[in-house]
Amino acid sequence: MTATTRVAIAGGGVAATALAIQLARGGVEVDMFDKADCVSALGSGITLQGNALRAFGHLGVWDRIQEAGYAFNGLTLRAPGPGAPVVADMPEIGMGGPDFPAGMGMYRPDLARILTDAAVAAGARLHHSSEVTGCTTRDTDVDVEVNGAPAGTYDLLVGADGLHSKVRAAIGIDLHPRRTGMGIWRAFVPRPAEVAHTELYYGGPMYIAGYTPTGEDSMYAFLVEDAQEHTDVTDEQAVEIMRGQSMAYDGPWNAIRENLSTASHVNYTWFTEHVIEGAWNRGRTVVIGDAAHSCPPTIAQGAAQALEDAEVLGELILRGPIDQAMWDEFHDRRVERATLVVRSSVQLGQWLLEGRRDADIPGLVGTVARTVSVPA
Numbered sequence: 001m002t003a004t005t006r007v008a009i010a011g012g013g014v015a016a017t018a019l020a021i022q023l024a025r026g027g028v029e030v031d032m033f034d035k036a037d038c039v040s041a042l043g044s045g046i047t048l049q050g051n052a053l054r055a056f057g058h059l060g061v062w063d064r065i066q067e068a069g070y071a072f073n074g075l076t077l078r079a080p081g082p083g084a085p086v087v088a089d090m091p092e093i094g095m096g097g098p099d100f101p102a103g104m105g106m107y108r109p110d111l112a113r114i115l116t117d118a119a120v121a122a123g124a125r126l127h128h129s130s131e132v133t134g135c136t137t138r139d140t141d142v143d144v145e146v147n148g149a150p151a152g153t154y155d156l157l158v159g160a161d162g163l164h165s166k167v168r169a170a171i172g173i174d175l176h177p178r179r180t181g182m183g184i185w186r187a188f189v190p191r192p193a194e195v196a197h198t199e200l201y202y203g204g205p206m207y208i209a210g211y212t213p214t215g216e217d218s219m220y221a222f223l224v225e226d227a228q229e230h231t232d233v234t235d236e237q238a239v240e241i242m243r244g245q246s247m248a249y250d251g252p253w254n255a256i257r258e259n260l261s262t263a264s265h266v267n268y269t270w271f272t273e274h275v276i277e278g279a280w281n282r283g284r285t286v287v288i289g290d291a292a293h294s295c296p297p298t299i300a301q302g303a304a305q306a307l308e309d310a311e312v313l314g315e316l317i318l319r320g321p322i323d324q325a326m327w328d329e330f331h332d333r334r335v336e337r338a339t340l341v342v343r344s345s346v347q348l349g350q351w352l353l354e355g356r357r358d359a360d361i362p363g364l365v366g367t368v369a370r371t372v373s374v375p376a
Contacts, residue, residue: 003321004028008144008154009124010132010167012036015289015306016160017115021059022314024122031154032124033146035131035161039116043108044186044265045220047198047212047297050096051372052304053104055311057096064114069106070213072197080204084251093369095304103198103300105212105219107188111303132161134170137283156322157285158313160306163272165291171282177272177294180349182207183227184271184297185242187264191219192255204248207352208298211252221246221256224352230268238266271296271349275342280335281327288313293338295345298352299368305338308376333376344368 007023009016012034024030048069056062073094077087092102120126127146134145135157142157143150159167163177191213201209208224223245233241239260246253260266275293280286289306312333316326344364351359 002026002028002318004155004317006152006154007031007156007158007317008033008132008142008152009158009160010165011160011162011289011291012039012112012116012126013160013162013289013306014111014115014303015310016158017112017119018055018059018307018310019158019160019288019314020119020124021061021115021122022310023317024119024124026314026318028317030119030124031152032119032126033130033132033151034126034128037129040109040112044188044267045105045212045214046108046111046303047300048104048106049300049304049372050094050100050102052096052307053100054096054375055304055307057100058311059118061114061118062100064118065104065106065111068110068114068215069104070215070219071101071104072213073102074197076197076199078199078201078251080201080209080248080250082250084201084249084253093366093373095369095373097373105198105214107214107218132157132159132167132170135167135285137171137285139283142284155284156317159285159287159291160289160310162290163294165287167285168287168291171285171287173276173282173287175274175276177274179227180271180273180296180346181227181353182224182271182296182349183230183268185223185225185238185245185266185268187221187242187256187260187266188214189219189221189256189259189264191215191217192252195219195252199252201249206245206248209246209249209253211256221253227270228268233268235262235266238268239264242266271298273342273346275339276335277339278335279327279331284322286313293342295342296349297345298348299341299345299365301341301345301368301372304372305341309334309338312376337371337376340371341368
């Protein structure tokens with residue numbers, strides 16, 4: 001029997017659901033408070049590296065993930081211009097070990113549904129339209145406030161409530177995501193048969209133009225540009241912007257342009273970064289995932305790092321008491337590793353912004369890959 005009996009989790013994303021699965025299966029009473037009114041049904045694609053797939057294996061959901069996504073090995077680099085000439089075909093490092101592919105693409109809402117269903121099936125209680133708005137944390141427990149009203153006393157409150165975490169603010173950590181200067185267009189489109197793994201184009205009008213397969217008949221395409229204000233753009237205008245910005249790219253981009261429509265869920269987000277230095281907890285409240293750290297998707301490690309946070313925290317909670325020794329081990333295993341990923345992701349983007357042709361991108365990516373290949 002675990003020493004921890006009741007845990008509240010703020011949020012409903014990857015970190016929140018992954019932790020809920022572990023704890024509920026371990027016999028902990030789990031309440032998940034998600035401000036959304038339902039599991040997200042909208043979104044584009046997501047790239048998952050091997051260490052994320054390894055975490056799904058530990059959670060017992062790998063079979064469902066494998067069925068819903070598109071596994072692949074390798075990475076192709078192309079140049080802009082006629083024919084989209086291949087610059088290099090590169091093997092990817094298997095960050096998850098020999099039992100998992102190097103990478104996978106999948107539809108974000110499918111990932112959300114699989115993890116949410118697994119958490120509820122394990123016994124976690126999911127409360128929609130319920131935002132954790134405050135807390136009073138002590139050495140032995142924490143009072144949780146939801147939608148401005150008392151919601152109960154728990155052994156632990158975990159803030160997995162995203163970039164603009166209310167829990168992070170409630171425990172006095174004054175940190176906010178910083179824009180890095182880039183923005184990304186994403187769209188969900190049919191997959192041409194020739195696309196079997198991620199392909200990236202460097203050069204031309206965009207910093208990066210690429211696509212990743214997410215299923216036998218689907219993939220998501222993306223364009224990285226200087227950060228812009230696109231909040232008032234209509235769906236039709238977003239489609240035309242992506243078409244226009246991709247005109248310099250040949251090969252599979254021709255089919256992408258032809259298939260772009262308002263049904264493609266075209267969306268735009270800024271690249272941001274932040275990471276909490278030092279302890280991520282205050283008493284019996286801790287933040288993980290995007291609440292603790294975020295990075296541009298230049299190395300595709302955001303979801304993987306959130307999963308690792310949840311995996312390590314869940315392991316430690318189920319192993320023994322929540323005490324200073326536990327927090328020391330959690331921070332030893334997570335802070336330096338997550339910080340390396342954030343700083344490296346930002347550095348790669350900065351090199352692109354500066355047009356650095358002498359940057360050691362393979363060396364930087366290789367360092368991250370070797371680090372995360374070892375379980376957290």
